[in-house]
Every structure is written in C-alpha cells, then in structure tokens.
Amino acid sequence: MTGSGFAARERVWRSARMLAALGLVGLASSSAAQSPPVPGLYGEWLEAKDREEDAEPREFTLINYFFTRASMTNQVGDPAGLRGVALGPIGSPVGSAVSIEPGRSAYFVEQRWIPVIEYSPFFVDGLASFRAQFEVDFLWGRSANTIGQNEGGGFNADQVNIQTKNINVALYPTRSPSKLALIIGTQPLYDSPYDPTRTPLSDLVRTGYKLAFLGSDATGLSIFSGYKGNARLTLTPLGSAQADRATRNDPRLKYIWLAMADYVYPVRPNTNVGVSLWYLNDDTKGDAYAFEGLVKSGPSSSGLPGFTGTARFDINRPTGSVFWAGAHFNHNIDFRTGRLGASGFVMYNGGKYESDDPDNSVLDELSISGVSANLEVMYQWGRGPGDVVTVEGMFSSGDSNLGDDKYTGAFTLNQYGLPGAVWFNHKMLILFPFTSTVNNYTGAVTDISNQGYGLRAGIATAAWDIVPNTLNLKVGAGLANAGAEPARWDPTVRRGRFIGAELNAELRYHIRYLMTVGLHGGYLFRGSFYDGAPTVKSDPWAAFTTFTWYAF
Numbered sequence: 437m438t439g440s441g442f443a444a445r446e447r448v449w450r451s452a453r454m455l456a457a458l459g460l461v462g463l464a465s466s467s468a469a470q471s472p473p474v475p476g477l478y479g480e481w482l483e484a485k486d487r488e489e490d491a492e493p494r495e496f497t498l499i500n501y502f503f504t505r506a507s508m509t510n511q512v513g514d515p516a517g518l519r520g521v522a523l524g525p526i527g528s529p530v531g532s533a534v535s536i537e538p539g540r541s542a543y544f545v546e547q548r549w550i551p552v553i554e555y556s557p558f559f560v561d562g563l564a565s566f567r568a569q570f571e572v573d574f575l576w577g578r579s580a581n582t583i584g585q586n587e588g589g590g591f592n593a594d595q596v597n598i599q600t601k602n603i604n605v606a607l608y609p610t611r612s613p614s615k616l617a618l619i620i621g622t623q624p625l626y627d628s629p630y631d632p633t634r635t636p637l638s639d640l641v642r643t644g645y646k647l648a649f650l651g652s653d654a655t656g657l658s659i660f661s662g663y664k665g666n667a668r669l670t671l672t673p674l675g676s677a678q679a680d681r682a683t684r685n686d687p688r689l690k691y692i693w694l695a696m697a698d699y700v701y702p703v704r705p706n707t708n709v710g711v712s713l714w715y716l717n718d719d720t721k722g723d724a725y726a727f728e729g730l731v732k733s734g735p736s737s738s739g740l741p742g743f744t745g746t747a748r749f750d751i752n753r754p755t756g757s758v759f760w761a762g763a764h765f766n767h768n769i770d771f772r773t774g775r776l777g778a779s780g781f782v783m784y785n786g787g788k789y790e791s792d793d794p795d796n797s798v799l800d801e802l803s804i805s806g807v808s809a810n811l812e813v814m815y816q817w818g819r820g821p822g823d824v825v826t827v828e829g830m831f832s833s834g835d836s837n838l839g840d841d842k843y844t845g846a847f848t849l850n851q852y853g854l855p856g857a858v859w860f861n862h863k864m865l866i867l868f869p870f871t872s873t874v875n876n877y878t879g880a881v882t883d884i885s886n887q888g889y890g891l892r893a894g895i896a897t898a899a900w901d902i903v904p905n906t907l908n909l910k911v912g913a914g915l916a917n918a919g920a921e922p923a924r925w926d927p928t929v930r931r932g933r934f935i936g937a938e939l940n941a942e943l944r945y946h947i948r949y950l951m952t953v954g955l956h957g958g959y960l961f962r963g964s965f966y967d968g969a970p971t972v973k974s975d976p977w978a979a980f981t982t983f984t985w986y987a988f
Contacts, residue, residue, distance in 0.1 A: 497554045499988035503874065504547035509978035511535075511866070511878050512542045518727060520575040520586035521875045523743040523855065525882045527925070527972045531742025534878045535971035536962075545576040546874035547589075550601065562611040567633060569601040573874050586875050601653055606633060615662045622655040627857075629668045629698035629710055631660040641860040642769045644698070644710070645762060645781050646810060648830075648859040648884050650849045654694075666710075670696040674716075674852050675724035675733055679753075690719040692734070692852060707767045712783075714760040721753040721792050726854040733852045735789055735802060744850035745881065747838050747888025749789075752797035756789030758804060758847055771816045780811035785847040799841050806845045808832040808884055812861070820901025822908040826863070827896050834890020834919030845920075846885040859884060863897050865958035866976050867914045867938040872954075872984075880935050880960060880976070881916060889933075890919020910942045918965060925968040932964025936975075950986040955979075 513522030513532035524531040549572045556565040574597070579587035581594050588595030604621030606613070617631055624632035628644030641647055656672025673691045680686035693716065700710035718724075722736035731739040734754065741748040762783035769777045787804040791797040812828040832846040849856030855877065862868040869879035884891055897912040915937040924931045940958030947953060957979040966972040 495555060495557050497988070499552045499986060501550040501552070502548070502983075502985045502987070503872070504545065504983050505873060506543070506545045506981045507876065507978065508541060508543045508980075509976070510537070510541045510974060511976050511978060512537065512540060513876065513878050515575065515578070515875065517730065518586070518743070518854075519584050520573075520578050523877050523882070525745040525887065526878065526880050526976060527966060527969045528742045528745070528887075529971070530739065531744075532878065533742070533971070536974050536976050537971070538974045544876070545589075546876065547574045547576070548572070548874045563608055565606045565608075566604075567606065568603045571599040571601045572597055573599070575875050604633075612662075617660045619658045619660070622653060623658060624652075625654040625656070625670070625672065626651055627712075629666055629700050629712070631668075639769070642779050642812070643708070643766050644712075644764055645783060646779075646859060646861045647857060648808070648810065648848065649760065649783065649857050651858045651860065652849070652853050652856050656694075665699060665701040666708075667700070668696065668698040670694070674849075675720060675726075677720040677723035677725075679719070679721040679723045690721065690723075692716065692718045692720055692724055706770075706773045707765075709765045710763065712760065712762045712764070715757065716759070716787075717757045718789075719755050721755055723753075724852075726852060726856075731854060733854075735851060737851075740851070740854065741887065744853070744855050745883035745887055746848065746850045746885055747835070747843060747845060749802055749843065750798035750839060751789060751791050751802050752794075753792040754789035754802065755792055756787060756802075758785060758787030760785045760847075769814070771814075771821075775816045777814040777816075778812060780809070782809045783807065783846075787847070798839070802841055802843060804843050804847050806833045806835075806843070806847060806885075808846045818901065820904035820908075822899050822901040822904075825896075825898045828862070828894070830859075830862070830884060830891060830893040830895075832884045832886065832891045832919065834886065835888050836920035836922075838888045838923070843888065845888045845890055846883075848883055848885065850883045850885075855882070857883065862893075862895055862914070863910075863912050864895065864914045864938055865940045865942075865956060865980070866960040866978055867893075867916055867936060870956065870958075870978070870980065872956075872980070872982050880962075880965075886916075886918055886935070887922075888920075889922045892917045892919055906946050908944045908946075910944075912938075912940045912942075914938045917963075922965065925966075925970065929968030931967050934963030935965040936963045937961045950984075952982075952984045954982040954984075956982065 511534050513534040515522045522532040524534055526534045553568045573586045574589035575587055576589040578589050580590035583596040585599050588597040602622050604619050604623045607618040610616050626632055627650040628640045654672045658670040661667040672694050674694050675692040676689045678687055679690045696714045698712045700708050702708050722734050724733050726733035726740055735749045736751050736754050764781035766779040768774055769779055784807050789802045791800050794800045809831045814826045816824050833844055835844045860871050867880050869877045893916040895914040899910040901908050916935040918933040922931050938958055938960045942956045944952055944954040960976040962975050
C-alpha cells in the first residue's frame with residue numbers, strides 16, 4: 437500500500453474513533469475497524485510494515501461538531517425555567533408544561549457546537565490519552581451579555597455559554613485500548629457495556645439497553661475489558677447533598693452512588709449476548725439536585741417528573757436503594773454477515789425507599805418492582821447501506837395507583853437526571869421525542885415508564901437510499917398504549933389508555949462527507965389517553981430542518 441493510501445485510511449479510522457467520543461450527539465461509522473497503532477508499538481509496526489515514508493499518527497487531535505435545527509410545531513413548551521430548555525411529556529401541567537392548542541404554533545432555531553480534543557503524547561508510550569469535550573448551545577434570539585447555558589443567541593450575544601461534557605484520562609495498561617481501558621474523570625455514562633470513547637454511537641444506541649435506562653455524563657471511574665468478551669465495571673456518584681446539616685447539625689455530604697457491572701459474550705461472529713447487574717444507593721434524603729437550586733432529584737422530587745416523564749411519589753426525605761438485573765443481545769446490527777439483524781433486552785428493576793420523616797410523609801416506605809423489554813428486527817432489502825426496514829416493540833409494566841406504597845413500573849435514571857435516560861433508537865418525532873435536538877426534547881412519552889403507567893409501543897420504518905450514500909428517504913409509523921389505567925385529567929371525563937399513532941417522513945441529503953441536511957415531519961393522532969386533558973386540545977404535529985457537520 438502506498439503512503440498516501442495509508443494516510444487516507446489513517447484519517448478514516450481516526451475520524452471514526454473521534455466520532456465515537458462525541459457521546460450522545462454524532463454520527464458513527466456502520467462498519468467495524470481496527471484502531472491505528474498506538475505509540476508504544478511504533479517500532480514493531482514500522483518494522484512489520486516498512487512504512488518509513490508514512491507520517492506518524494498525531495499526538496493532538498481536534499474534531500468539531502456543529503448542529504442546527506429549525507422547528508415549527510404546535511407543541512408549545514415553556515423554556516423559561518431551565519434557561520432556554522423545554523423538556524417533558526405533552527400535557528404535563530408542570531415542568532415545561534407542553535401544551536397543544538388549536539391555531540397556536542411555535543417556531544424556534546437552536547444550534548450546538550461541540551469541540552472534542554484528544555491528546556496522546558508520544559512520551560507516555562501508549563499508556564494514556566487525555567480527552568476533553570465541551571458544549572455550547574444557543575437558542576436563537578434568547579439572551580445576551582450574561583452568563584448561563586443553553587441561551588445566548590440574542591442581539592449582542594456576548595454570553596459565557598460553555599458546558600463541560602467530558603474531561604477524562606484513559607489509561608491503557610496493556611497499551612491496547614480494546615483489551616483494557618481505565619477511564620478516570622467526567623465521561624459518557626450509558627447503559628451499553630461498550631467503551632463509549634471507542635464505540636460508534638450507532639452501536640451504543642442499538643446494544644445494551646439502548647439508553648432507555650441511562651444516557652448522560654457523570655464523573656467517576658470505569659474499567660472496560662476486551663478479554664474473552666467485553667466487560668464493564670463503573671462506580672460513580674450521581675449527586676450529593678448536606679441532607680442533615682440543618683436538622684442534625686451534620687454538614688457531611690451524603691451521596692447517590694451508582695455501581696454497574698456488565699458482561700458480553702460473543703456466541704458467534706457478530707452475535708453477542710450480555711448480562712447486567714447495577715445498584716444505586718441514595719442517602720441524600722431528597723435534597724440533591726438534578727438542576728442545581730431549582731429541580732431536586734430522586735423519587736420525592738415534585739418538579740423532575742414534569743420534565744422527564746417519570747412517576748411522582750408521595751414520599752418525604754427518602755433513603756433507599758434500587759437494583760437492576762437484565763440481559764440483552766444483538767445480532768448483525770451492521771449487516772456485515774447478512775441482511776437480517778436484531779437486538780433486544782429484558783430488564784427487571786427492584787428496590788425500596790424509606791422516609792426519614794414519616795410523620796410528614798404520605799408514604800412511610802416505597803417498594804419498587806417492574807420489568808421492561810425491547811425487541812427490534814432489521815432487514816437490509818436493497819443494495820444501498822440505507823435500504824433498511826425495521827420493526828421494533830417496547831414494553832414496560834405499569835402501575836394504576838401511584839399513590840400507594842408499591843410501584844410496579846419501570847424505574848430509570850430519569851428519576852435522577854434532567855434527563856438521565858434518552859431512549860435513542862425509536863425513530864419517531866412526536867410519539868417519542870425527536871432525538872436530533874439541542875434544547876427541546878418533548879413528546880407524548882419521554883420516559884419508558886410513561887409517567888408510571890407503563891408502555892406498549894410498536895414502531896415500523898422503511899428507508900430507501902434514493903442515491904446510495906447521498907440521498908435517503910425514511911417513512912415511519914408508530915403507536916403506543918399505556919399498560920395501566922391512568923389517573924384522570926378531569927374527574928368528570930374517563931381517560932383511556934391509547935396514547936396515539938404517529939406517521940412521519942424524513943429526507944436526508946449528504947452534501948459532503950459528514951455534512952448532512954435533513955427535512956423531517958410528523959403527525960400524531962392523539963388517543964383517549966388525552967381525553968379530558970385541559971392543555972391538549974388538538975393533534976400534535978411538527979416539522980424540522982437540520983444541518984449537521986463534523987469538521988476535523
């Protein structure tokens with residue numbers, strides 16, 4: 437191979453690795469690839485390949501992600517409380533209070549810039565890499581000459597608007613990142629067992645639990661191993677509070693700890709099965725914040741469910757723990773070994789919280805027991821990489837009485853984050869939130885618990901590469917039903933379980949490599965789930981244009 441040929445291949449692999457580091461935002465290569473040689477193996481690599489004329493891999497790499505979305509929709513949320521951000525399920529009277537009123541629509545433009553830096557100096561001999569990732573979000577026309585996140589797009593937009601996404605050091609004791617990696621610091625925290633700094637996003641959202649239980653960032657320690665399968669161990673504090681400072685003169689920090697253990701075994705080429713066991717312990721007694729100073733986290737939070745779509749519990753100052761035990765599989769999700777692919781999971785969550793102040797709490801304790809399951813089947817019907825049809829189902833158990841001491845629904849990290857879980861693989865625009873977004877993440881169902889009432893959802897899509905690798909058209913349909921009888925909006929109006937049915941279409945044009953423009957539109961035929969809802973008086977619809985560019 438010529439030097440120029442190797443240099444071109446080196447750029448492609450380096451690009452794929454950096455795209456994986458983008459976390460929740462980004463495109464990813466659909467094919468697997470070996471990593472380029474690490475510094476500690478330069479001598480062996482040079483001797484074996486005899487490439488004296490080739491340029492050495494760079495120590496410093498920078499990639500820029502830019503995204504903008506223009507939206508027009510009749511889903512009207514209030515972005516004031518969270519500084520330009522609108523989250524939460526349609527019809528919720530709290531949180532962003534997303535409403536649907538006849539004859540009323542909203543339009544807005546949002547943009548995001550994320551620079552990703554990776555530094556692997558030669559002198560560490562392949563033992564370590566440093567990564568830093570920041571995020572700058574703008575809602576056009578909102579705020580200027582101040583300090584704060586998610587805004588700063590107004591006239592004189594001289595605003596300090598930078599958010600820390602990830603700052604970490606990865607240690608490679610064997611000098612082979614695919615075999616053993618120790619990540620220390622702020623890092624992507626997902627419910628997929630694969631190393632997020634080296635795995636394309638398209639794989640992360642289709643393996644493990646598809647970000648339905650956990651999808652965000654956190655500071656902690658993770659170990660990823662590639663020996664005889666893939667394994668992950670993670671320990672991280674999700675939050676803290678001085679819960680007893682005022683009542684007991686105890687200024688110590690109390691923590692929310694999350695420990696995760698996952699193992700994946702390749703039963704055959706491109707077919708993997710995995711198991712997981714996670715444990716969360718919360719001693720903060722409801723005083724930790726998901727949005728500092730405004731929205732508290734945990735099962736006692738009165739504000740968080742309106743933003744994330746989780747269940748609301750009447751327990752005061754709770755302490756307790758939750759565990760998750762699950763299994764998952766994936767087969768040929770990149771179509772390398774055939775035209776048929778599939779993935780899915782089953783997850784059980786259980787636990788218990790007890791009130792530290794039972795005299796002022798409706799519930800003295802809360803027990804948790806719920807199950808969730810997912811299955812997706814994919815078929816590549818044509819010659820283009822985007823000629824794919826998919827069928828997917830999502831199930832979560834529900835609870836028809838959220839006021840008692842037994843909760844029988846799904847429990848996700850949306851109970852602790854804003855958001856803490858973003859099911860990313862559903863391909864809907866309104867029934868579930870459109871995932872190509874910056875500041876607005878609204879839809880009929882924003883957490884798989886469906887506000888605690890459970891979920892039965894079916895989704896089908898068909899995509900066609902009109903021009904292979906250049907122009908792609910996708911059409912989709914989805915419907916969803918609550919698993920349990922929901923509480924009435926209006927005491928005089930019976931509320932049903934049918935949430936609605938969505939039809940959508942998306943057209944994407946790849947202008948250049950990693951530069952894409954898209955047109956997206958969807959309509960949701962609302963169901964009886966909204967009968968009696970005071971703020972949902974029409975069918976939701978939305979239209980979006982998107983522009984995405986990776987530059988490196």
